[in-house]
Amino acid sequence: MTPIEVNIERPGGEESGGRRHPNTCPTCRSHYREDELRHAQRVCPHCGHHFAVGAMERIEQLVDPGTFVEIGSDLRAADPLAFVDIKPYIDRLSAAELQTGLGDSLVAGHGRIVGRGAALAVMDFAFMGGSMGSVMGERFCLAADHAERFGVPLISVTASGGARMQENILALMQMAKTVGAVDGLREAGVPYISILAHPTTGGVIASFASLGDVVVAEPGALLSFAGPRVVEQTTGEKTAADFGRAESNLRLGQLDAVVPRRELRGELAKLLMLFSPAEDEPTGDNEPLMTIVEGDANPIDKVLGRLGLGRRRG
Ligand SMILES: [Zn+2]
16 A cells, blocks of 8 residues: 655644745744735744845835835846856856846835835845845945935845855955945935844945944844854854844944834834925924925934934044
């Protein structure tokens, strides 16, 4: 008699070889259908674990429907070093594009959030580990240019393993380039809000991602230059259980807030209302906190000043 083979999805969701299904929660082992997880903004309804979100889905979660316009979507990485590791870099790039539908690890553009304009730079970890290369850096700068030109805040959402080794020095140069763009925003008095998702590490946390006028993170996100394993191997010391996590970064003063994903759009709307009042802002109880006069002080400094909070100058 031939045994009947039944394919059972076990509670652990472990496939043969110990690989976890991407829709199985690593914390509580609950398993979800794709549409369930998407509907829940990829936050486990059972335990609150935050799953990874792709760039386009993140934009959908944050931006008013139908208002997003992409910038620099035609840019693709060159391969001036003709780099080959196990596979040629160009093959890795086309495989990543096929897998994610994106031309690189960052999507830039502009849109509206609860009616207010913003420039956006949103990373996708699924594209070569969210690595920072020349196209990623250029797209970030295009978003910053848009913010500066139209006087709207720049919002970035990061998820990155660090610099893209296949681009060598060209990848590392993006740290200086993106920091320069953020500096330009600061000089122009244009607010920059940085949202850190899991994981934001390496060259991205060491450059623009840490430089927001407001820096917030999702719960449990790993935010450190090197991960705990590398730190333990290098120093020979055991790290704390929450090493590099959003919560410990908040405690150490590196973040302004830890915001659960479901509250993120609402919090952004509040920040945009504070930093970028609409021209037709209703008066009375909703009187704008400030009006931006060209050549006036940095609007963030003005708001903080009004609240009696000074801002540190570098
Ligand atoms: Zn869970």
